[in-house]
Amino acid sequence: MISTGFIAVAQQQNPVVSPAMLAVFIVIVVLVRRGRKLSTPGTVQRGERVRPVAITLLDPVVSIIVIGDVAWRLLSHGGSHVVAGFVGAVIGLGIGVARAKVMYVRTLPGSTNIVLRRSPIEYGLVFVLIILRSVEASVERSGSTTASLLLTALVCLGVVEAVTRSALVIRRFWLDRTPA
Numbered sequence: 001m002i003s004t005g006f007i008a009v010a011q012q013q014n015p016v017v018s019p020a021m022l023a024v025f026i027v028i029v030v031l032v033r034r035g036r037k038l039s040t041p042g043t044v045q046r047g048e049r050v051r052p053v054a055i056t057l058l059d060p061v062v063s064i065i066v067i068g069d070v071a072w073r074l075l076s077h078g079g080s081h082v083v084a085g086f087v088g089a090v091i092g093l094g095i096g097v098a099r100a101k102v103m104y105v106r107t108l109p110g111s112t113n114i115v116l117r118r119s120p121i122e123y124g125l126v127f128v129l130i131i132l133r134s135v136e137a138s139v140e141r142s143g144s145t146t147a148s149l150l151l152t153a154l155v156c157l158g159v160v161e162a163v164t165r166s167a168l169v170i171r172r173f174w175l176d177r178t179p180a
Helices: 002-011 017-038 053-075 079-103 120-142 145-177
Strands: 048-052 104-107 113-117
Touching: 017 048, 017 053, 048 053, 053 079, 053 113, 053 120, 053 145, 079 104, 079 113, 079 145, 104 145, 113 145, 120 145
Parallel strands: none
Antiparallel strands: 048 113, 104 113
């Protein structure tokens, strides 16, 4: 249910987003199924899961597809929105670094799979992206500068957090694969 709502919300502003989201969603479903087959009790501990590293690459793509154009529109409102976006981005950077450290467990030898810790925060962030996308039009219509600045900060936080976390997890993946 979330997936169809996710695509519908993303399509509200940009009709090209729907086919892109559908393609990304199908790829993610296939990769998640592949990772679940590898997540056996002997491979991972409780609370961990195996995921192909490609899913980590797609995470920021989803964020950019869903709220990237919202961020661009909000940032184009002026200097105060750029400052709010910068503040959100800095906070997103810190959260992304912290989450990458907590999530990443190890690389599975001889594969392009990684072991990540499960977190309900992941599902919460997808929900937050959908909510941000949904409320953007209401905030624009309301004319509230405070709400618009807060939305700008939150949207930039979401995008930067996803990009940072993904980049750091992929960096760790490559470092673990490289013989010392």
